[in-house]
Amino acid sequence: MRNYEILWADDEIDLLKPHILFLNNKGYNVTGVNSGSDALDEMKKSVFDVVFLDENMPGLTGLETLAEIKTHHPNVPVVMITKSEEEHIMEEAIGAKIADYLIKPLNPNQILLSVKKILDNKRLVTEKTNMSYQQDFRNISSAVNENLDFQEWIDVYKKMVYWELEIDDTEERAMAEVLNMQKDEANSEFCDFITANYASWLNDPNGEKPLLSHRIMREQVFPLLEEKKPVFFFLIDNLRYDQWEILEPIISEYYNVEKEVPFYATLPTTTAYSRNSIFSGMLPDEMAKKHSDIWISEDGEEGKNMQEEEFLRRNLKRNNHDISFSYHKILQKQQGRQLVTNINNLLNNDLNAVVYNFIDVLSHARTDMKMIRELAPDEPAYRSLTLSWFKHSTLLELLQILSQKDVKVIITTDHGTIRVKRPYKIVGDKKTNTNLRYKVGKNLNVDNTEGVFICRNPEELHLPKENVSSSYIFGMKDDFFVYPNNYNHFVNYYKDTFQHGGISMEEMIVPLIHLTPKS
Template sequence: MQKYKILWADDEIDLLKPHTLFLEKKGYEMVTVNSGADAIEQVENQPFDLIFLDENMPGMTGLETLDYIKSSKPNIPVVMITKSEEEMIMEQAIGAKISDYLIKPLNPNQILLSIKKILDNRRLVTEKTNMSYQQDFRNLSMAYSDDIDHREWIEIYRKLTFWELEIDNTEDRSMSEVLDNQKDEANSNFARFITDNYDLWLNEVGVDKPLLSHELMTKRIFPELKTDQPLFFILIDNLRFDQWKIIEPIIADHYTVEEESSMYSILPTTTAFSRNAIFSGMLPAEMAKYHSDIWVGDDQEEGKNNHEYEFLKRQLKKNRLDIKSSYHKIIRTEQGKQLLDNVSNLMKNDLNVVVYNFVDMLSHARTDMEMIRELAPDEAAYRSITKSWFLHSPLLDLFKWLSRESVKVIVATDHGTIRVKRPAKIIGDRNTNTNLRYKQGKNLNFDNNRVFAVRRPEDLHLPRLNVSTTYAFATQDYFFAYPNNYNYYVNYYRDTFQHGGVSLEEMIVPLITLTPKNA
């Protein structure tokens, strides 16, 4: 165990001798002084890992000493000790960023607990987390090897995400590789589950199935519409469940999570298909058939998501909802600020839809820009950038404003993304689409073991561009690569975040209902 040095300043330090002896027996090096001035002198002359500071010392008080220490050595944790239970003193100490607050009379275990909480926290958390994950490892492996349903897959994905975030907070992240292997095994089983069940969800009446993209508005958004207050539906493009869990504590300062559920993105798990399905209330083949004037297929160069509000208005009309609505797509920070400046005008509407594109843009930027890859070399750093963006975004300001106005919010996404690591060779003609996680075209040639192949697109309600159209969806963490210029292609796209295929990360996405805390 590391040898820690602790400074204890108290004008009655001689009376605390039993406590200091107790800590020395526990392996801590103790330095004691009986005034604030002596404490400052010690801090200036030698390093300390922790300081115990009595609040009520004659001469320089504990709070005055604390201010000096924090201004000169802000990173040394300080525990304030006092006989007083006055709220004002507590607030001053907390405001000065103390690490703990103890009230006399003290007992040895109370002191030891405070020390361990501050100095040994990371080590103890690491040991407990690793042990708990190892205990849960077998349960998870057994769960997805059974014949389980869509709800149980959601729970498995949530548990895997929970352990991923817990292991992120450990010192050495020694269990990360084990977890990565377990996630890959889970995704292999999940791909088989989707292959066996996806067409049933779309075609069989009365079959047990999850909420899918094209059902979101009618089953979850429209029922929340009320005549006396507006509803905000915020869609954060490409938001995975782990990214939601990272920003949830920030939102929790202003909103209570009324319901944290999940839905399944339709295939392909891309913005063009899944988001348009959300706003149209239709699957892709039906969109192409009934909205041919605004549907943009893979064979067209036009932007695939330029008509989302028109899709929404037509879905509202189809459901006989004569309501006031608005739609805002935020791509740049300035657009987010403009929305915030005018949000009061939206309070007259029944439904306000806001689409935020940052997370999707981040995944594309990480692929194309070496600097972003350096900033986000792994999943943990990728989540960190998402959190940093959210903390400083107009979107957080929008949540704060809506909370103050007691406005209910539903947060969702269209699809997630997966970090791809392994190439899967595919051969197609020049008209084959460019997405790395799914391909559609004629005469496709690929390894069936790594692909969910759909040779009859109409079975999955997918547009058929020609007689021999086939869809191929990459599974696990594979990405498609053409044989020509293969090595360059693989090296460029390996370890990037992609979407379009079949994985837990892409298909199982968050759906959150938020109630303002002041409601």
């Protein structure tokens, strides 16, 4: 590790020699000067990693010197040192984006802590994170190989998401590959868990089961209507748990997380099935039977997410909720802008459902556009694009406005996505659907049945059966289906893209968050 260069400006610099010697002995090179002007001159000649500034110096004051440094060297961290505890001085210094604020008399360890916090932060965080993950690695691996229930799988997945985000913040990300291997192993076990238990969740009325898509409205949203406050239900399409975790710090500036209710998205993990299940309050086969006038089958040419408002209307009526509600789908920024403008009218409704489609659009754009794929080559970059969108979105504007109102807010999603890597050859007729993570049709065949979940009796999974010989095949882990024709071309085109519809922790275990405005 190289020696860091520190510039220390204080009109009593000679009295600080014990502190300077202490830092020298710790491996830091310290240059001392007597004034703000001298400090600025030194910075013209040499490069410094951090600057210590006494606030009360003759000539240029510490705050004046700070302003000059930030003008010409905006990225150099500055520590303000002062005898004064006056609030306005602290506020000015903090407003000028200082790195730390120390009050005299100083002690050596206080200075060392400030330096390490600024200069060695990344290295220390990296070392601590890697060590902590290595310690937890065995616990996670041991848990994955046990007979976990649905709640324990949620806990394991959330823990892996936690480490994924922690490792993102380290310098070398040395443990990222190890974590990816562990997540792949966990997904194998999770897929076995789903194939063994999913049907019983749907068919055993007395069995233990997680919250599933079709019960969200009845169990999580409709009860809030009894509180006689406007309820805002925000559904962000394709929002994975890791993406929620990077949005939460921004949202928590305005809201308290009252309750977090992870749920399992129903199969297939797509808009036509899992999202329509949310709004209709029904499983897919029930939607197809009882709402045949608005249910769009796999071979239908219409969009399969065009009837969500009507599904919600009928769901409310079936549950005896005679209320005023609105439904909005935001595909473009202008639609979100209109919603912000119309916010006072929305407050007159008992329930407002708002679907934001950006992340879904992003995942498709990343598949189709080389530039987007280069902008988001991996998971951290994909999360970063999500965060950038949210910071500048009308969704954040809406949440900021609603944080000043007496309302109930829920943020959730319909399913997540996974980055697909392993192709599977599949054969089907011309009416077979186009989704890469699940297929439905007649006479479906794959070249290897070990890595897929084949459902020959759709009724068991409460899926529509459009023909006598219809079956469903689900991709598991990070698999995707490709037809033999032009096989290599399509493998290269779709490999490493974000897809959904199949079985994985990322697609099925998703967040539902109850928020209460802080104000």
